[in-house]
Amino acid sequence: EDQVTQSPEALRLQEGESSSLNCSYTVSGLRGLFWYRQDPGKGPEFLFTLYSAGEEKEKERLKATLTKKESFLHITAPKPEDSATYLCAVEKGGKLIFGQGTELSVKP
Amino acid sequence: EPEVTQTPSHQVTQMGQEVILRCVPISNHLYFYWYRQILGQKVEFLVSFYNNEISEKSEIFDDQFSVERPDGSNFTLKIRSTKLEDSAMYFCASNGQGYGNTIYFGEGSWLTVV
Numbered sequence: 001e002d003q004v005t006q007s008p009e010a011l012r013l014q015e016g017e018s019s020s021l022n023c024s025y026t027v028s029g030l031r032g033l034f035w036y037r038q039d040p041g042k043g044p045e046f047l048f049t050l051y052s053a054g055e056e057k058e059k060e061r062l063k064a065t066l067t068k069k070e071s072f073l074h075i076t077a078p079k080p081e082d083s084a085t086y087l088c089a090v091e092k093g094g095k096l097i098f099g100q101g102t103e104l105s106v107k108p
Numbered sequence: 109e110p111e112v113t114q115t116p117s118h119q120v121t122q123m124g125q126e127v128i129l130r131c132v133p134i135s136n137h138l139y140f141y142w143y144r145q146i147l148g149q150k151v152e153f154l155v156s157f158y159n160n161e162i163s164e165k166s167e168i169f170d171d172q173f174s175v176e177r178p179d180g181s182n183f184t185l186k187i188r189s190t191k192l193e194d195s196a197m198y199f200c201a202s203n204g205q206g207y208g209n210t211i212y213f214g215e216g217s218w219l220t221v222v
Contacts (some may be wrong), residue, residue: 031208043199044113044151051208087151094207095141095164096155098151 006099023088131200201220
């Protein structure tokens with residue numbers, strides 16, 4: 001069965017405390033792995049797309065990496081405004097299969 | 109920056125009533141989607157739409173649901189007879205180039221069935 005699992009479910013960090021979020025997947029025929037940010041009551045906001053193992057992408061304090069079975073979202077020196085739920089999704093057959101998300105809280 | 113817009117942002121409806129959720133996808137995008145998120149749960153795929161027909165639909169998308177692109181800009185989701193379990197945030201999304209390309213989401217329509 002195609003599955004996307006994210007860990008941890010929730011993460012609390014102090015401002016400046018770097019960490020990583022994990023997304024593991026068991027999906028055959030992967031066409032792309034997507035990271036989104038979701039603020040409460042809002043729609044997913046696109047961050048990154050990764051297509052092949054070894055690929056890395058960066059945006060400000062965020063860096064996404066991909067292996068054959070998982071992806072990591074590294075957050076370097078986070079700020080309170082980085083607080084949100086981070087969603088991982090894998091595309092298969094033109095549709096996205098989402099994980100349950102990691103709720104990140106960054107305290108000043 | 110182009111964006112997907114959705115209306116209404118919030119709707120409360122009586123069980124059994126029909127609801128239409130509206131979306132304006134990003135212009136020149138060709139692939140359209142509806143997803144939903146029940147409170148506290150994962151975002152779930154409902155349906156994809158391309159070239160004026162449904163490309164794929166999930167088990168959730170039963171005969172009570174329908175989609176339409178009535179003109180060149182709008183994309184709608186209709187729920188014919190709402191149930192309590194249809195209460196969720198519904199997201200419209202669009203994609204310019206199909207498989208493997210970025211899918212952009214709207215801000216959502218929060219549907220409450222009472």
